[in-house]
Amino acid sequence: MxxxxxxxxxxxxxxxxxxxxxxxxxxxxxxADELVTLLAYxxxxxxxxxxxxxxxxxxxxxxxxxxxPRPLVVPILRAxxxxxxxxVRLLPTAExxxxxxxxxxxxxxxxxxxTRMPEDLSGRQVYVLDPMLATGGTLVAAIRELIExxxxxxxxxxxxxxxxxxEVMERELAGTPVTVVTASVDERLNENGYIVPGLGxxxxxxxxxx
Ligand code: URA
Numbered sequence: 001m002x003x004x005x006x007x008x009x010x011x012x013x014x015x016x017x018x019x020x021x022x023x024x025x026x027x028x029x030x031x032a033d034e035l036v037t038l039l040a041y042x043x044x045x046x047x048x049x050x051x052x053x054x055x056x057x058x059x060x061x062x063x064x065x066x067x068x069p070r071p072l073v074v075p076i077l078r079a080x081x082x083x084x085x086x087x088v089r090l091l092p093t094a095e096x097x098x099x100x101x102x103x104x105x106x107x108x109x110x111x112x113x114x115t116r117m118p119e120d121l122s123g124r125q126v127y128v129l130d131p132m133l134a135t136g137g138t139l140v141a142a143i144r145e146l147i148e149x150x151x152x153x154x155x156x157x158x159x160x161x162x163x164x165x166x167e168v169m170e171r172e173l174a175g176t177p178v179t180v181v182t183a184s185v186d187e188r189l190n191e192n193g194y195i196v197p198g199l200g201x202x203x204x205x206x207x208x209x210x
Contacts, residue, residue: 001170001178003161005185006042011035015183018159019199025208029082032131032206035159035183036086040127043155043181044090047071048125066093072151074117075129076101076142079203083129087157091127099128099145101138110141122150131202133161133180134193136168143178155179160198162189 014035017023023031050067053060070093075084077100088094097117104111118124126146130139133156143154154177156169161182169180186195199205 001173001176001180003166003170003180003182003185004042005182006039008038011038011183014038015159018205019197021200023205025205028205032082032159032202033086036083036129036157037089039157039159039181039183040087040090043127043157043179044071046153047091066091069124070095071125071127072097072117072121073127073129074099074142074146076138077114079131079206080129082202082206083131083157083159087127087129094127099142101142103137108137110138112141112145115145118149120150121146122152124151125153126151126155128154128156129158130156131159131206132195132198133158133165133169133182134189134195135162136165136172139165140169140172143173143176147176153177155181158182159202160195161185162195162198163187164189 014031018028018031048067049064051062052065054063071091073087073094074097075081100114101110102113128142133139139156146154163185166185186198188196190196
């Protein structure tokens with residue numbers, strides 16, 4: 001597993017406003033959307049392309065287009081949904097799948113409660129979206145499911161990560177073709193599983209739940 005922390009002043013600026021508890025839900029949603037687009041730019045650095053012939057008004061030439069099979073974008077419900085538009089804006093040919101994951105409060109393990117994506121992901125590049133990499137349980141379970149279906153290249157786009165979650169991903173997904181792209185690896189997780197300094201509950205802040 002590789003981790004890529006995007007170091008850019010626009011990313012840092014938007015992230016600071018997202019962290020600020022005074023930022024209201026509409027502003028939070030807009031900034032999260034913009035931040036995802038900036039992260040998507042980095043996350044798609046290795047998206048597969050193919051050469052095509054075109055004609056400009058002046059002359060025939062060659063260029064590149066996103067190739068087939070189409071990349072698959074998979075937001076993890078619920079908060080990952082708030083990242084979908086920002087991602088597909090840069091990947092117009094992408095197909096979209098959905099994964100609903102919830103933590104079983106008895107086993108403390110992430111369980112899948114809804115899946116909507118192709119059975120066979122052989123040869124597909126997959127971009128999985130979840131705003132917060134906290135304990136890593138949800139993302140590890142989601143990525144295992146994608147790899148079991150044959151995905152051969154998985155990039156997780158997360159707004160924020162905790163070092164504890166990164167460590168879990170590195171241990172559990174060692175040797176797999178997985179990259180994590182994030183705006184920041186923060187200090188730590190607190191006793192309630194929140195990222196510190198973090199930005200609070202991403203889903204609640206996005207959807208205005210109190
Ligand atoms: N999920 C969140 O929404 N926020 C955190 O800080 C950790 C997990």
